[in-house]
Amino acid sequence: SQTIHQWPATLVQPVGSPLSLECTVEGTSNPNLYWYRQAAGRGLQLLFYSVGIGQISSEVPQNLSASRPQDRQFILSSKKLLLSDSGFYLCAWSVQDNQPQHFGDGTRLSIL
Amino acid sequence: GESVGLHLPTLSVQEGDNSIINCAYSNSASDYFIWYKQESGKGPQFIIDIRSNMDKRQGQRVTVLLNKTVKHLSLQIAATQPGDSAVYFCAEKKDGNKLVFGAGTILRVKS
Numbered sequence: 001s002q003t004i005h006q007w008p009a010t011l012v013q014p015v016g017s018p019l020s021l022e023c024t025v026e027g028t029s030n031p032n033l034y035w036y037r038q039a040a041g042r043g044l045q046l047l048f049y050s051v052g053i054g055q056i057s058s059e060v061p062q063n064l065s066a067s068r069p070q071d072r073q074f075i076l077s078s079k080k081l082l083l084s085d086s087g088f089y090l091c092a093w094s095v096q097d098n099q100p101q102h103f104g105d106g107t108r109l110s111i112l
Numbered sequence: 113g114e115s116v117g118l119h120l121p122t123l124s125v126q127e128g129d130n131s132i133i134n135c136a137y138s139n140s141a142s143d144y145f146i147w148y149k150q151e152s153g154k155g156p157q158f159i160i161d162i163r164s165n166m167d168k169r170q171g172q173r174v175t176v177l178l179n180k181t182v183k184h185l186s187l188q189i190a191a192t193q194p195g196d197s198a199v200y201f202c203a204e205k206k207d208g209n210k211l212v213f214g215a216g217t218i219l220r221v222k223s
Contacts, residue, residue: 006155032209041216042215042216043201043213043214043215043216044156044201044211044213045213046210046211049209049210059210090155090156092155094209096209097205097208097209098143098144098163098205098209099209100146100158100161101146101158101209101211102158103148103155103156103157104155105153105154105155106153106154106155108153
């Protein structure tokens with residue numbers, strides 16, 4: 001069966017520091033991959049999605065970037081974190097269009 | 113712009129009763145919808161989906177109804193249990209496999 005892993009589960013970072021969040025999927029090949037951010041008590045906002053290695057689409061302008069160095073690895077990065085980058089970051093995968101996205105358990109990021 | 117929203121932010125039901133969570137969508141061209149359940153501190157968990165060529169789909173204790181005429185989606189949970197307490201999100205497919213999520217409804221089950 002397919003599984004998705006995100007780490008770390010929680011992270012506290014100072015303003016201006018870099019960020020790297022990792023997501024890996026097991027048990028499937030060539031998945032679509034997604035990064036979302038969820039503000040407290042709110043819905044999910046799509047940040048990036050990828051349909052293949054090296055293919056990244058950005059949904060909103062922001063201080064973050066994403067990369068997909070391997071088929072089942074998706075990384076969310078920042079060179080300099082802002083206070084507004086705080087939130088709950090979720091990675092998801094899907095097989096193809098019109099199939100459900102399956103989520104990891106997220107990373108709670110706090111910026112001090 | 114296009115959006116997916118929920119009528120009620122919080123729903124309280126008695127254990128054993130049926131729950132109905134509603135969702136309105138604005139894009140009449142949307143052809144795929146999903147319901148997710150999110151427990152505190154966890155990622156959303158897939159519950160059930162439905163395509164626009166269907167009006168109703170049933171799972172274990174859950175039923176999703178789609179009314180394309182009024183652009184309305186609902187999730188029915190039969191015999192609601194304390195473990196059903198969570199935030200429920202509807203999502204609408206937009207542009208390929210991108211999903212637009214509603215704000216969520218909190219379901220509280222009273223014992």
